[in-house]
Amino acid sequence: MATYALRRILQMIPLLLLISLVIFGLTALQPGDPVDQLIFGNPRITPEDIARLREAYGLNTPWPERYVSWLIRAFQGQFGYSRDFGIPATQFIFTQRLPNTLLLTIPALVISTLIAVPLGIYSAIRQYSPVDNILTFLSFVAFSAPVFWIGVMALYLFAVYLPQVTGGVIALPPGGLGNLTPDDGFWPFWLDRLKYLILPLSILMFREIASVSRFMRASFLEVIGQDFVRTAKAKGLPNRSVIFKHALRNALIPIVTILGLSIPGLFGGAVLTETVFSWPGMGRALLDSLVSKDFNVVMLCLMLLAILTVVFQLLADLTYALVDPRIRYS
Numbered sequence: 001m002a003t004y005a006l007r008r009i010l011q012m013i014p015l016l017l018l019i020s021l022v023i024f025g026l027t028a029l030q031p032g033d034p035v036d037q038l039i040f041g042n043p044r045i046t047p048e049d050i051a052r053l054r055e056a057y058g059l060n061t062p063w064p065e066r067y068v069s070w071l072i073r074a075f076q077g078q079f080g081y082s083r084d085f086g087i088p089a090t091q092f093i094f095t096q097r098l099p100n101t102l103l104l105t106i107p108a109l110v111i112s113t114l115i116a117v118p119l120g121i122y123s124a125i126r127q128y129s130p131v132d133n134i135l136t137f138l139s140f141v142a143f144s145a146p147v148f149w150i151g152v153m154a155l156y157l158f159a160v161y162l163p164q165v166t167g168g169v170i171a172l173p174p175g176g177l178g179n180l181t182p183d184d185g186f187w188p189f190w191l192d193r194l195k196y197l198i199l200p201l202s203i204l205m206f207r208e209i210a211s212v213s214r215f216m217r218a219s220f221l222e223v224i225g226q227d228f229v230r231t232a233k234a235k236g237l238p239n240r241s242v243i244f245k246h247a248l249r250n251a252l253i254p255i256v257t258i259l260g261l262s263i264p265g266l267f268g269g270a271v272l273t274e275t276v277f278s279w280p281g282m283g284r285a286l287l288d289s290l291v292s293k294d295f296n297v298v299m300l301c302l303m304l305l306a307i308l309t310v311v312f313q314l315l316a317d318l319t320y321a322l323v324d325p326r327i328r329y330s
Helices: 002-029 034-041 047-057 063-075 089-125 130-144 147-166 186-224 227-234 239-276 282-292 295-323
Strands: none
Touching (some): 002 063, 002 295, 034 047, 089 130, 089 186, 089 239, 089 295, 130 186, 147 186, 147 239, 186 239, 227 239, 239 295, 282 295
């Protein structure tokens, strides 16, 4: 397995280089640049100032040359400064924004997995039952409705309509982080933070539960129809033993793949969720940086998403051997 992992890691290097080239090229070729943003914000700027700024940002050189310069700095751990915030892009993302995104995405992944796997198993065992039909309908709703629309509807329901109807008895904040700090006390701070997490966390969980439960249902239905499950039942084994000892482990193989892609997918899905709920995470920073042409932050965020995708896909492949003893990477 160590040889296989090393080979896959070496394959990641040219893949990530190609991804960085594509991202940098698309970012550089989009209309406008940081200087255009400054011109729009300051009509009194002189042509001499514009020329000086373009020289300082390196915008007078072709984008392939800028990419090589960026790549050399990136290998040294230098991703430049955020033009909007005046601090290193790494400091802005890793200390100010990424912790908030992790606070949102990790609970969403853990809780949704703990809920979705049993739901998928139950739907497979009770195929075409009323509960299975209801879960299937809700899954189609979750897949079909855009994230931002679900978020806006949740905001209206829990932050506008219900507070008016119940006189504020049922009320959730529309977004943000709250005003309390750790200096106000551990429990007051986290209870206040949890209040602001409920709506965006629920939206991320809604789609994740729908995805994982449907894949779990399909995988489990395929497994329980195989010969070894019928043989286990014919031997008179208890139904619980057949489900959890024989069928479940084989049914988890596709779920490992889904979960391996869900982690970077949650970071990507957090862009709209964080924007709708004004959650100051990495996703919202990415969107704001794209609008303001803060290219250093854009490149750091997108490369971080690319690295998460390839790394967790590798971890998913390595986990196959733990789930299914028949799989070997020797």
